[in-house]
Amino acid sequence: MWSVEEARHYDRRAQDFGVGFLSLMEVAGAKAAARWVTQLPKGRGLVLAGPGHNGGDALVVARYLARDHDTDVCFPLVEPQFAGAKGLKQAAIAHGARVVEVDDVIPSVAHYAWVVDGIFGTGFHGNLDPTVAQIFESISAAGTAMYVLDILSGVDADSGAYQGPPLAIASTVTFGGAKWGHFGYPGALYTGPLTIADIGLEWPTNGDGWISPKWAYDHRPALAVGAHKYQRGRVAVVGGSVAMTGAPVMAGMAALRAGAGLVQLIVPHKARRRMAVPEPLMVWPSTGRGLLTTQDLEQLMRADVIIFGPGMGRETGVLALEQVVGLGKPLIVDADGLYWLAKRPDLRLPARSLLTPHSGEMGMLLGISAAVVDHNRVSAFHQAYRRYQTTLVLKGLYTLTGDAQILVNTANTPALATAGSGDVLSGIVAGILASAPQMSSAQAAALATYVHGWSGIHAARHHGRSVVATDLIECLGQAWHSVETEEEPPQLPQWI
Ligand SMILES: NC(=O)C1=CN([C@@H]2O[C@H](COP(=O)(O)OP(=O)(O)OC[C@H]3O[C@@H](n4cnc5c(N)ncnc54)[C@H](O)[C@@H]3O)[C@@H](O)[C@H]2O)[C@@H](O)CC1
Ligand SMILES: [K+]
Known part of the structure; x- marks a missing residue:
């Protein structure tokens, strides 16, 4: 069980060993895609990618899913800013993903059969951005199944606090360890079945966990x-x-x-x-x-x-x-x-x-x-x-x-x-x-x-x-x- 600070700590430790964040992201995205590829509903899907590393995970997922599924990618805010993000986007496009503008997505969200949420992860703070909130309202109204990377965008990963609309979460894949927000209120209601992908980080030693x-x-x-x-x-x-x-x-x-x-x-x-x-x-x-x-x-x-x-x-x-x-x-x-x-x-x-x-x-x-x-x-x-x-x-x-x-x-x-x-x-x-x-x-x-x-x-x-x-x-x-x-x-x- 990790706090956001602990997740950052183990991330930094990996960097110190020379395991770059791009490699971690690659494993994270590949494992999430493998978890979902056979269970996604039939029909065109939408991958929402945010400005940080959660958006990077989303681009890796889009690359894998686009081989088997009609996959659109949308950047509701700005494209991920980290070094290497452009390459991840080009690779996804080369594998068949289609980039769509946010203004085109908002009126047509209800047509998607599934949505991957890679807008914000543990780096989220403050209030849900109005554009994201608007997209979520449409997904909520349509009842579309959501596949979440790390933690639902807008949920505070330490407490589980969340101000956004109710969403139907088909699956959450988180990385390295579960976050408290997955079990807090109301975050627990927006986690769905939780999978933890081992991405090769060290095991936490804080003793917190769940009863197995x-x-x-x-x-x-x-x-x-x-x-x-x-x-x-x-x-x-x-x-x-x-x-x-x-x-x-x-x-x-x-x-x-x-x-x-x-x-x-x-x-x-x-x-x-x-x-x-x-x-x-x-x-x-x-x-x-x-x-x-x-x-x-x-x-x-x-x-x-x-x-x-x-x-x-x-x-x-x-x-x-x-x-x-x-x-x-x-x-x-x-x-x-x-x-x-x-x-x-x-x-x-x-x-x-x-x-x-x-x-x-x-x-x-x-x-x-x-x-x-x-x-x-x-x-x-x-x-x-x-x-x-x-x-x-x-x-x-x-x-x-x-x-x-x-x-x-x-x-x-x-x-x-x-x-x-x-x-x-x-x-x-x-x-x-x-x-x-x-x-x-x-x-x-x-x-x-x-x-x-x-x-x-x-x-x-x-x-x-x-x-x-x-x-x-x-x-x-x-x-x-x-x-x-x-x-x-x-x-x-x-x-x-
Ligand atoms: N911990 C780790 O070792 C790993 C983390 N990974 C991913 O990295 C994520 C964390 O990445 P980041 O730290 O880049 O954070 P995020 O990708 O969660 O989000 C940070 C970005 O969102 C913006 N933002 C935050 N709150 C906002 C708001 N209310 N309105 C508008 N913009 C807002 C920030 O300015 C920043 O650009 C994790 O959730 C996970 O998905 C993975 O790539 C694998 C490895
Ligand atoms: K997310």
């Missing part, structure tokens, strides 16, 4: 043979309220299915009376009002991992949070627990703890709006890590997990956006943390997010668009099977 099937397989905890239930780890869930009785139950059941040997819910006694509790769960009704009693704390001392927050509500909680932090057990602060934590950012969480906010809760933790979080999720993540010094899971379309290093979850589906889905996730993390004492919270967070995603994928296979959170718990067994067999999630980026 191999990573999940390598990090799956082994089921301890011969272990009794206490040795498989004990989870306590502190949460629930009269209005929200289901959340702790879902977290608890997910923790069991994720590997915990025993789960106990600690809920207000008034809520207990209204709860339907599945048999495998134990429940401890608390008589403390906003403060945990000595007996509650005794129960909690027996847990290996504590989940704090599901269904807790926002009437009381800050004192209980202080008490639970004081126990020194690994703590998963979720849902309303995050609301209370935001009021006490000075609290230092015990080792192996983690926070599982969605954008709105992340905003609360940082004192900013959800929209600002979504504008640059990676930056919000780093900010929260600096402030809370603990592992984080920033939930969303591409959930980010980790600490100083971030892993992106690629096992995801829109089916996960349903009430209670977050409770299930916190339960999975707790189950993994409790049953695998050797695992760090960052590893458990990444694995849990991946397993949760797979549950969603399986649940959607069974229930289509009607998935509810309890289906995710039902499908956990299949999700673990996908991990065991290194099954590839549908949105996994591919290398070429």
Whole structure:
């Protein structure tokens, strides 16, 4: 996973070794063309080439595609300026590409069967140029399939911010490493299936990346043979309220299915009376009002991992949070627990703890709006890590997990956006943390997010668009099977 600065760094390193940018561009363009040549829709296509190196990639692509496809090339701004660009243009023309003027393209964009976007890549900044915006509006209206070089023109490669019209992206081929913008908002919606072309650059060493099937397989905890239930780890869930009785139950059941040997819910006694509790769960009704009693704390001392927050509500909680932090057990602060934590950012969480906010809760933790979080999720993540010094899971379309290093979850589906889905996730993390004492919270967070995603994928296979959170718990067994067999999630980026 690369930032724009890192992409430039590895590019410069290649130049230092004497590998010129023209050779990199040649490999980049050739690999992208090879990826697309057999899948382009029938009919004349348009290659849009910008003023920088992204435009150079486009000229290489045009040269390869023109042999098999009717290919027009257009320079919406100016022709690429770098030394050697003229030669690339002449070579494309010699192979059959036809150069067309931008004024002729604008009224006829709808006639093209496909479009290659090589206008801007990582060098884009500021606002989308009006001419480009106009062309994009026409492509958007026509619904033409777009094939994107590196990253859609107009998307900020570091954040994913994008102001242009919605476009149908058939494929993105990026170079050397994925960019954060491919997974940000709304950039992720304009990436389509992502392919990373290895163009011979060095591998980044920053540790950021995405969760691959191999990573999940390598990090799956082994089921301890011969272990009794206490040795498989004990989870306590502190949460629930009269209005929200289901959340702790879902977290608890997910923790069991994720590997915990025993789960106990600690809920207000008034809520207990209204709860339907599945048999495998134990429940401890608390008589403390906003403060945990000595007996509650005794129960909690027996847990290996504590989940704090599901269904807790926002009437009381800050004192209980202080008490639970004081126990020194690994703590998963979720849902309303995050609301209370935001009021006490000075609290230092015990080792192996983690926070599982969605954008709105992340905003609360940082004192900013959800929209600002979504504008640059990676930056919000780093900010929260600096402030809370603990592992984080920033939930969303591409959930980010980790600490100083971030892993992106690629096992995801829109089916996960349903009430209670977050409770299930916190339960999975707790189950993994409790049953695998050797695992760090960052590893458990990444694995849990991946397993949760797979549950969603399986649940959607069974229930289509009607998935509810309890289906995710039902499908956990299949999700673990996908991990065991290194099954590839549908949105996994591919290398070429
Ligand atoms: N990192 C690498 O090692 C490689 C990068 N390559 C390509 O090079 C690209 C980066 O090249 P560049 O740094 O030349 O940048 P770009 O080609 O992304 O764009 C820079 C050009 O666009 C102009 N521009 C930027 N924002 C604009 C705006 N809002 N309105 C109008 N004009 C604007 C700039 O003035 C500059 O002329 C990558 O995205 C990739 O496609 C490849 O050639 C292979 C190797
Ligand atoms: K592009």
